[in-house]
Amino acid sequence: MSARYASIGVVGAGAWGTALANACARAGREVMLWGRDRDLIAAMARTRSNPAHLPGVVLADDVRPTADLAALAGMDAILLVVPAQASRAVAAELAPHLAAGTPVVTCAKGIERGTSLFMTQVLGEACPQAVPAILSGPSFAADVAAGLPTAVTLAARDPGMAEALATALGSSSFRLYHSADVRGVEIGGAAKNVLAIAAGIVGGRKLGASAGAALIARGFAELMRFGKAYGARAETLTGLSGLGDLILTCSTAQSRNYALGLSLGQDEGLHPPGKLAEGALTASVLVAMAQARGVDMPIARAVEAVLAGRSDIEQAIGSLLARPQKAEA
């Protein structure tokens, strides 16, 4: 066992937090998994499962569920796995329990509404004594929990820390590539969710596989333009956390963002209700940030207009198809 990062605190006992806790245990780490719902945490400890968020998955023996954030004090590193819009509040609650210099790896995919801040920037404000990092890439919680092969990227500004964390958390089935391009990794995860809603709409409207492929390619052009405008490296955007996650999330209704788009495309409204679809929350801030830097994102704009009720699906599709044909860029 690597001496570094032997103990990991996972903050957030949803689908992804539970899957990551199991992945960390598989990598030989000692894991504490925090959730806010005391009843659910007690049931998880008793039944060694999380039927509320990840049914059918057995919690690894080395994962200790807790409802007490203070119990995470002294953990070598923290994974913050709550929704993007809840990350500031939860990080602020966690802050008093963290030693200076503790890495906090955000695993949420989104941009904070109201502040237009990326997830590591939110962490920097809410938990200033922590060292922010990000984990993102093509990885459904159910696949990771089942031990199916997955590969994601972990980025920290200090390349040595990124590599040590990737080594500590990775295993043969959960492969972690490391990077120093924090901004690039967080942009890919946030933007792809918005574009996945568009892909779902294409699926729901039965526009065909060719249209689906065109949507991914043109969506990727938008992600690249946005990323470059906000300081991402091109090789990150073409990697696991950018193109890799865009392809995954735009391809299957296993994605909650795609499933939301599918429902919109079938004129069934914002279904399935109660399921987290980060893209629906990030769309407006992504579009506003694109506009602020003069980045053209017609697909993201169309998604935002549909979600805001300013456009119906036919108008949104019509506006995209009516755009002037131009050189590919």
Ligand SMILES: NC(=O)C1=CN([C@@H]2O[C@H](COP(=O)(O)OP(=O)(O)OC[C@H]3O[C@@H](n4cnc5c(N)ncnc54)[C@H](OP(=O)(O)O)[C@@H]3O)[C@@H](O)[C@H]2O)C=CC1
């Ligand atoms: N699921 C996946 O396959 C993947 C998800 N992600 C990302 O991980 C993040 C979390 O998603 P996921 O785990 O799937 O979502 P879930 O809906 O499965 O779980 C969300 C978890 O966050 C908790 N939570 C929500 N709001 C708060 C709050 N204000 N304070 C404390 N806890 C809160 C919920 O608690 P409660 O149960 O009490 O509501 C729940 O435990 C998202 O940003 C998502 O994009 C990334 C990769 C894969």
Ligand SMILES: O=C(CO)COP(=O)(O)O
């Ligand atoms: O981010 C994910 C896979 O990489 C999960 O996607 P959804 O949140 O759309 O389910």
